Amino acid sequence: MALPRDLSIGFSPQEIQFLIENEPIRIMPRITTRKTKKQLAKDPGAQWSLITCDDSTVNNMVAMNSCEVTLWLALLLKQQGKCNIVVPSWLTLQQLEKYLEFELKNPSRFSNLPWNWLVVSSLLFARCSDDFQDPVHLLRSKVQDLREVRLGKVNKGLQYLNESHLQLENLSLMEINEMRPYACGIMDKLRTIHDSSNDTT
Amino acid sequence: MGYYDIDDILADGTRFPCRFNYDVPGLGYLEGNPGRPISKNAKLELPLWMVHLLAVVGAQSNEDSRVEEPLPFVELLPPDLFAPRVLNAIKSGATSLDLHSISPHFYTLAEKWATLFSDKELSQVLKDMLLERGQEINNHAISVSMFSNCNQTNDSAVFLQTLDEFEKTIYRDTNVNCKEMKKWLVLK
Numbered sequence: 223m224a225l226p227r228d229l230s231i232g233f234s235p236q237e238i239q240f241l242i243e244n245e246p247i248r249i250m251p252r253i254t255t256r257k258t259k260k261q262l263a264k265d266p267g268a269q270w271s272l273i274t275c276d277d278s279t280v281n282n283m284v285a286m287n288s289c290e291v292t293l294w295l296a297l298l299l300k301q302q303g304k305c306n307i308v309v310p311s312w313l314t315l316q317q318l319e320k321y322l323e324f325e326l327k328n329p330s331r332f333s334n335l336p337w338n339w340l341v342v343s344s345l346l347f348a349r350c351s352d353d354f355q356d357p358v359h360l361l362r363s364k365v366q367d368l369r370e371v372r373l374g375k376v377n378k379g380l381q382y383l384n385e386s387h388l389q390l391e392n393l394s395l396m397e398i399n400e401m402r403p404y405a406c407g408i409m410d411k412l413r414t415i416h417d418s419s420n421d422t423t
Numbered sequence: 424m425g426y427y428d429i430d431d432i433l434a435d436g437t438r439f440p441c442r443f444n445y446d447v448p449g450l451g452y453l454e455g456n457p458g459r460p461i462s463k464n465a466k467l468e469l470p471l472w473m474v475h476l477l478a479v480v481g482a483q484s485n486e487d488s489r490v491e492e493p494l495p496f497v498e499l500l501p502p503d504l505f506a507p508r509v510l511n512a513i514k515s516g517a518t519s520l521d522l523h524s525i526s527p528h529f530y531t532l533a534e535k536w537a538t539l540f541s542d543k544e545l546s547q548v549l550k551d552m553l554l555e556r557g558q559e560i561n562n563h564a565i566s567v568s569m570f571s572n573c574n575q576t577n578d579s580a581v582f583l584q585t586l587d588e589f590e591k592t593i594y595r596d597t598n599v600n601c602k603e604m605k606k607w608l609v610l611k
């Protein structure tokens with residue numbers, strides 16, 4: 223069919239990344255795009271005009287004044303050395319440790335990490351590792367720890383699949399996507415089997 | 424299960440033992456001797472797509488037919504597939520069971536059977552089996568290395584031989600998804 227079979231089941235990780243790159247993030251620009259009235263009158267020059275996100279912030283950047291732009295734009299600017307990315311507050315050693323502690327203390331619950339933590343952290347580790355306050359290798363290992371603890375819980379939870387519902391609080395989009403084909407496939411079959419013997423027609 | 428679903432069509436071709444409740448002229452070819460009538464109480468194996476209708480529809484008798492439900496053309500006999508022997512084997516250890524050798528379309532057939540007879544016990548056994556085997560399938564599907572297709576351990580290869588067709592699609596989907604995820608994590 224027009225859509226490959228693997229993509230008709232769920233998202234590919236690249237698609238998830240694409241969705242998450244649309245989220246806002248704070249940056250420190252290293253360029254100034256704001257123009258005084260005089261400059262504007264003399265030469266309007268090149269202006270950003272975006273249709274999928276707000277372009278007023280991009281046209282009003284002042285060097286070293288933080289502002290919020292979408293992640294994909296931030297990564298593009300970062301690539302050219304035109305900004306520094308302000309790392310989100312949950313992506314610090316201290317905060318990650320708190321999350322990890324919560325995960326270990328509550329074997330049946332997930333900590334309330336942001337829904338895009340896995341993608342954002344791996345994107346930022348790869349693309350702006352110089353912008354972190356904490357040593358990146360320690361952050362990486364904390365994120366890896368978190369991922370493994372949560373993966374363990376997910377796999378434990380999969381034995382309680384049933385035909386009616388499943389509650390997955392605080393599970394991030396990437397983690398949900400990872401379990402989607404299995405959980406949906408099995409639950410769908412459980413449902414049809416359940417319905418088969420309880421047919422009231 | 425859709426009309427154009429190949430696996431469903433293949434599953435529907437499975438033969439089930441049944442017994443005729445009527446003498447029907449001209450149907451002898453079902454028994455292998457065309458031109459002859461089929462006799463009452465003849466036991467033969469017919470594909471599911473045929474029997475599941477014949478077991479429901481009855482002959483329009485000339486006498487008062489609306490007294491009660493007419494006797495259906497055929498009566499389905501309990502097949503080997505869902506014999507107590509098989510169900511006990513499932514209950515005692517679903518993961519070590521060679522489901523593929525019992526029937527490559529076990530779930531589909533069992534589901535249809537449960538629908539025909541509103542068999543609650545069978546569907547409970549099926550649900551338990553699906554969950555138990557599903558765990559194992561998931562474990563095998565996520566523990567495959569992304570760099571080669573052929574370094575499956577002997578253990579996993581043996582288990583995969585025992586999967587029925589539905590479980591194979593689950594395995595494949597889970598496995599592909601997991602590989603994509605691992606690839607993304609490494610490249611990022």
